[in-house]
Amino acid sequence: MEKNIAYIALFAALIAALGLVPKLTLAFGVPITAQSLGIMLCGTILGAKRGGLAVLLFLLLVAIGLPLLSGGSGGLGVFVSASAGFLLAWPLAAFITGLIVEKWRSGSLAIVAAIASVVGCVLVMYIFGIIGMAIVLDKTLLQAAGFVTAFIPGDIIKAVIAGLLTSAIAKARPASVLSRPAHNNTV
Amino acid sequence: MISLTSPIETRAHSWSAGLKLAALCLSTLLLFSIDSLIIQITFLSLVITLYALPGLVFMRYGLSKLSILWPFIVVVFAWHWWISELLQGSAIIIRMICAVALANLVTMTTRLSDMIDVVRFLTQPLQRFGLNPRILELAIALVIRMTPVLLSKGECLAMAWRARSTRRSGYKIILPFTLIALDDADHVAEALRARGGLTNLEKN
Numbered sequence: 001m002e003k004n005i006a007y008i009a010l011f012a013a014l015i016a017a018l019g020l021v022p023k024l025t026l027a028f029g030v031p032i033t034a035q036s037l038g039i040m041l042c043g044t045i046l047g048a049k050r051g052g053l054a055v056l057l058f059l060l061l062v063a064i065g066l067p068l069l070s071g072g073s074g075g076l077g078v079f080v081s082a083s084a085g086f087l088l089a090w091p092l093a094a095f096i097t098g099l100i101v102e103k104w105r106s107g108s109l110a111i112v113a114a115i116a117s118v119v120g121c122v123l124v125m126y127i128f129g130i131i132g133m134a135i136v137l138d139k140t141l142l143q144a145a146g147f148v149t150a151f152i153p154g155d156i157i158k159a160v161i162a163g164l165l166t167s168a169i170a171k172a173r174p175a176s177v178l179s180r181p182a183h184n185n186t187v
Numbered sequence: 188m189i190s191l192t193s194p195i196e197t198r199a200h201s202w203s204a205g206l207k208l209a210a211l212c213l214s215t216l217l218l219f220s221i222d223s224l225i226i227q228i229t230f231l232s233l234v235i236t237l238y239a240l241p242g243l244v245f246m247r248y249g250l251s252k253l254s255i256l257w258p259f260i261v262v263v264f265a266w267h268w269w270i271s272e273l274l275q276g277s278a279i280i281i282r283m284i285c286a287v288a289l290a291n292l293v294t295m296t297t298r299l300s301d302m303i304d305v306v307r308f309l310t311q312p313l314q315r316f317g318l319n320p321r322i323l324e325l326a327i328a329l330v331i332r333m334t335p336v337l338l339s340k341g342e343c344l345a346m347a348w349r350a351r352s353t354r355r356s357g358y359k360i361i362l363p364f365t366l367i368a369l370d371d372a373d374h375v376a377e378a379l380r381a382r383g384g385l386t387n388l389e390k391n
Contacts, residue, residue, distance in 0.1 A: 001385050005322060006376035007369075009329035010337075014368040016330065017337040018361070034361060041365060057326055064302035065191045065294045068334070073255050075191045075294030076208075077287040080215060082259040135219075136286075137263055138279045147262055161358050168362050169369070176369040 004050060007178065011042050011054035012061065016068040033070040036155065039090050040121045040162035043097025044113040045169060047179035052095035059090060085132015089125045096120035101166075101179045109170050109180070114163025121162075122155045190299045191291075193248065197241040199296035204305045207293045215286050224274055227281040234288045245295075252291050256284060303327065322385060333371065340367050 015038035042051035058068065067074040069087075078087060097120030104112050126148065134144040170177045199207065218230060238246045260280050267276025303324065310320050341364050348356040379385065 002379040003376040005326055006372045009326045010368050010372035012330045013333040013337050016334040017341055061330055067191050076290035080286040080290050165362055173369050
């Protein structure tokens with residue numbers, strides 16, 4: 001129980017810290033905010049339930065007024081802005097990512113975690129994000145999708161990085177990858 | 188950890204946080220059910236008046252928080268200019284600005300402790316499903332405490348990288364950073380257990 005609370009709280013803090021570090025720039029000039037990488041890692045490392053709860057805890061802190069989102073924004077306003085759909089999908093995205101890593105036991109963890117991140121944190125998140133944007137900006141789903149497609153390649157790169165990081169973490173701290181208990185870890 | 192609550196005391200600071208949140212929900216719903224541009228503009232001027240009442244410093248700070256909306260404003264404006272329906276576009280933009288500005292206003296005039304009281308009130312029914320509100324409060328406190336700790340450790344990590352390499356660290360630094368967070372989580376869990384654990388918290 002103590003371990004669960006500590007891991008959930010520390011990963012919520014990790015998402016916050018990743019949002020406050022300056023934007024990283026990949027080798028070929030694609031800027032990425034590390035925050036959504038944090039959401040992916042919550043799922044791939046903590047698993048479905050704990051990962052989803054860590055993200056939920058993080059959003060709760062944002063809602064009660066802490067400036068923890070990328071670029072120091074926060075408060076209730078972000079939950080009604082055009083990108084609110086993405087934000088509200090975060091807990092579900094982490095949950096689904098975690099669920100896939102938990103259930104798909106065969107194959108290399110790096111590949112499974114990357115695919116799980118693409119499904120959970122790209123596919124599911126964009127579906128919700130596009131619906132939210134269509135509502136706030138009063139557009140059709142197709143038009144809203146057009147506004148955000150430019151960001152999808154960057155997020156897929158992030159999913160691949162999340163896969164590589166998860167497999168490296170599983171090697172360094174096998175006991176800490178809660179989505180896959182140590183005895184049947186296939187790294 | 189600095190919260191987004193405004194240090195400038197307004198009359199709204201002493202109002203009930205629950206009432207402010209309920210009023211915010213109602214007005215946001217109202218805002219999204221009205222399409223008329225004239226009513227939207229009236230709403231916007233009302234919101235601006237609310238920002239202006241506590242003084243210029245408050246207003247300037249509050250309006251600067253709306254800068255995150257610029258990309259959306261530009262996209263929507265360009266789109267509606269292209270399909271020559273600028274009036275409809277303006278209504279959408281004004282509605283979004285009003286909704287975000289009102290929500291930010293509640294955040295700016297409500298103390299963190301009052302917000303946590305609301306969270307405690309709202310999560311009380313969850314007790315039946317096994318969620319202890321005291322554990323949630325402990326988790327909130329842990330995040331608030333550990334975020335600056337992790338951040339300073341991350342800065343040390345970045346400095347250590349710069350001392351050894353001329354190239355940028357990029358995403359590679361996230362691996363040791365996550366390991367630090369995992370190790371800290373183990374230490375925190377051990378410390379919690381050493382102090383009687385969460386069963387102790389449940390008894391109180």
